[in-house]
Amino acid sequence: MMRSMYAGVSGLKAHQTKMDVIGNNISNVNTVGYKGSRVTFKEMLSQTLKGASSPQNGRGGTNPQQVGLGVALGSIDTSMEQGNLQSTGKMTDVSIQGEGFFMVNDGKQNVYTRAGSLSFDEDGFLVNSSNGYRIQGWKAAEDGTISKTNAENIEDITLDETMDASATTNINYTGNLNAAAENTLTASPSKIQIEDGTSGATDNVSVSLNKTENFNQWKFSLSAENSSSNITNGTGYITLDEAGKILGINTAKDGSGTDLTIAGNEPTIDIGGTGDTVALDLPSVSDSLSSTPLFKGAEAAGETVEGDYTLNAKRTITTDVYDSQGTLHTIDLTAKKVGDNTWEIENNDVDVSDATMSTASWLSNSPHTINFDADGNVVGGGTVDLTFDPNGGAADGQAVALDFSNFTQFAGDMTADFDTSDGYGQGDLKSFTIDGSGAITGSYDNGYNKTLAKIGIASFSNPAGMSREGDTLFSVSNNSGDPQIGLAGTGGRGMIAPGTLEMSNVDLAQQFTEMITAQRGFQSNSKIISTSDEMLQTLVNLKR
Known part of the structure; x- marks a missing residue:
């Protein structure tokens, strides 16, 4: 009978511990990151009253007779299940x-x-x-x-x-250079008066310029207003570089014809067919149209034809760079088309603000040439180094690698521009x-x-x-x-x-259910003790 009383006591202790764990779980139901616990019980050691016997002499075996001594705490396990996330x-x-x-x-x-x-x-x-x-x-x-x-x-x-701050060392460019970009050349005025100094006869000569299929080349044609006038060498081809400088004036598209700037081959006009001719002076190779007339009447007072040249086949790109102290500088560079599939950046087409050249040139090779293949992809001149000395206390000789390898050349919009760069100011x-x-x-x-x-x-x-x-x-x-x-x-x-x-992974519904079973278990074990006490009281009363 004493065994049952002590078994009840062990049950009270075990269920009290379970209730402690449940209470802690419920109290932490809103604790961030809390992991709930659970209690498991185990049977205590049993007292053997009679051991088991094996079958013998035609009789069956018997099972052991054992009385349990109560319950003990088996484990308190932590549940590591994921809790719900709260935003x-x-x-x-x-x-x-x-x-x-x-x-x-x-x-x-x-x-x-x-x-x-x-x-x-x-x-x-x-x-x-x-x-x-x-x-x-x-x-x-x-x-x-x-x-x-x-x-x-x-x-x-x-x-x-x-x-x-970090100095800029690399700049990447991307976008398209328009393969169809062309410069323009117009005659101004398109008509001049020619006078024969001997006879005093005059005529009006019109000048027309038409673009050929060759880059930066125009065909010129001279026509007299007087149908009796005769013009010699009245047609030819003018080829310019991207700056408007004369590369050649001759009678063939490919430049292999007679050089019209050689004395005796200039355009001449026989006004009215009298036999007296007037020569038109032409610029020489390497002359610039910005300072030399395209045509000039040798015997006409002040009558000239200017060649108005406009550079359209170019792209100017502005990029920010940082020196070693984080000072911001601006690189302005202009790429000019100099031929089919060929663009150039000359030294005088580059400028870095608030800085000077650390060598004789901004660029490691000037002019820098970018070549494209027939499919519009860069095949040469994809990179070049730019070196400058920042004004102020930043380190001199700052080298920046310019990468043009992602340029394309297709007939379309001129979109070539800065893409990415490293370097930055202090932040x-x-x-x-x-x-x-x-x-x-x-x-x-x-x-x-x-x-x-x-x-x-x-x-x-x-x-x-x-x-x-x-x-x-x-x-x-x-x-x-x-x-x-x-x-x-x-x-x-x-x-x-x-x-x-x-959030806490405690399940309130489960905890309340466990609380009910803990309460009932505690009550049941208390009944064991009270019943055992009554039985002992009965034994005591036998003496009466």
Whole structure:
């Protein structure tokens, strides 16, 4: 009878412990990152009254006779099931979707938590807002790279409040240079009066210019108003370079004809067929139409035909560059079409603001030629170095590699322009974001973003075996296994969900049900004790 009383006592103790666990679960139903617990019971050692016997001599065997001594606490298990995610919209709130724990350091050792309510302290460290423990991860280098993400390199996370200036070293260009782009040449005026100095006869001569299929070449034609006038060498071809300088004036499209600038081959006009001729002077090779008339009547007072040349086949591109101190400079360069499938950038077509040439030329080779194939792709001159000395205290001899290899040349819009470049000025941190891999990216007021750090995640082979440390913290135990540290989304570790918090995984319906069974179990065990007491009272009363 005493056995039953003590069995009831063990039952009371066991159910009291279960009620303690249930109460703790319910009290933490709204605790961020809380993991609920459950209690299991086990039977205590039984007292054997009679052992089992085996069959013999035609008689069957008998089972053992044992009396149980009550119930004992079997285990208190932690449920590591995922809790629901609550959206907060706060960038420093993070949760883990899947396996793993955030690592925080209390100043002596690392402990682990699923609570991701984070903030920055006075010293700029990313900490758990409930206890101030520093979040562990990996800081990025100045260029935003993180080379090693292992346990040996884990450290406190801080964000760089400023970004140092970086000099520009590479500029990439893209877009189209119009293959059909043409320059224009017009005669002004298109008609002049020619006078014979001997007879005094005059005639009006019209000048027409027509573009040929060759680049920067025009056919000129002279026609007299008087039908009796005769014109010799009245047609020919004028070829110019991109700057409007004469490359040739001759009688053949390919430049192999008679050079009309040689004395005796100029256009001549026999006014009215009298036999007296008037020669028209032409510019010479290398003369510029900006300073030399296209035609000039040798015996006509001041009668000239100017060649109005306009450079249309060009593209001017402006690009910003930074020197070593972060000072902004502007590169202006102009690419000019100099032939079919050929464009050039000359030294005098380049300028860098607030800087001087560090050598005799801005460009490492000037003029720099960009060649295209028949399909419109760059086949030569894809890159060139530009070197300049910034004014002020920045480093001289700054070299910038200009990359034109992504240019195209098709008949269409002139879209060639700056694409990307490195280098930037000094900047102050404005905001930051956290992505699913735990990468923290800072946004600076100089317009650039940079990876600043990555949050580390630890996983365990038996997370339920970790020891609770309070404040939703866990530590390594003998049965949890060692932490496996790495990036979110790798090695079975879950992804990080920014702007959310993981809610408690306590199921209230289940807890209330367990509370009912605990209460009934406690009541039942108390009945064992009271009934056993009554039976003992009966024995005591036998003496009466």
